[in-house]
Amino acid sequence: MVQKGRILLRPFLFLLKNIICSSMKRHIVLGIILLLLSLLYACTSVPRFTLKNGKQEPSSEKTETIRYHNYAVLETVTGVASFYADEFHGRITSNGEVYDMYGLTAAHPTYPHGTIIRITNLTNNKSVIVRVNDRMPYRPDRIIDLSYGTAQELGMVESGIVKVKLEILEWGEK
Numbered sequence: 001m002v003q004k005g006r007i008l009l010r011p012f013l014f015l016l017k018n019i020i021c022s023s024m025k026r027h028i029v030l031g032i033i034l035l036l037l038s039l040l041y042a043c044t045s046v047p048r049f050t051l052k053n054g055k056q057e058p059s060s061e062k063t064e065t066i067r068y069h070n071y072a073v074l075e076t077v078t079g080v081a082s083f084y085a086d087e088f089h090g091r092i093t094s095n096g097e098v099y100d101m102y103g104l105t106a107a108h109p110t111y112p113h114g115t116i117i118r119i120t121n122l123t124n125n126k127s128v129i130v131r132v133n134d135r136m137p138y139r140p141d142r143i144i145d146l147s148y149g150t151a152q153e154l155g156m157v158e159s160g161i162v163k164v165k166l167e168i169l170e171w172g173e174k
Contacts, residue, residue, distance in 0.1 A: 068116055068129050071169040079143030081119065081164040083151035093134040104153065107134035107145040114172025119146070120165045121154040128153040132172060 085101045093099050095113040106117065111132045120127040128150055136145040144166060146154070156162040 068169045073167040075168040077143060077166045080141060080161055081144045081146055082142050082161045083146040083148055085148035095133050097133050101147055102149040103147050104128060104130045104150050105133045105147045106130045106150060107136035108132050109136055109138045112172035115168060116170040118167040118169055121156055122163045122165055124155050126154050
């Protein structure tokens, strides 16, 4: 393996030796080397979205939902929910946030962003409180799209779609 690498490098080293004979050629070679190094650096992997200090802030979603447990229900709707996950993870949602597939969020075709909803899986009675942060395409057979984290909480990952009850606890900004 090492021998193969040396054989591949010999022509390159020979050309490099012969090219570096004049100062003008040296500048050209240095320019080419810098260009190649910058192209290699540009291909390195970096996170798409980071915080200024580089640390991950703890999610306040779980503690935030506690305050909504005693809210009066403003509207109730039943229908079928689905979930979306890794295809959209890290992308920007329609309200400008970065989509976190493990968060407790949802997409709805018409509810204002920031609307707080208690969602109950009608097959197992598990419920979770989520916030609308995205839009979903209108589908007559579905009323809401849930994040993967919400689907896990509701126990619907295996089935993919499930009949749910939506209880609006607080309307978002219009």
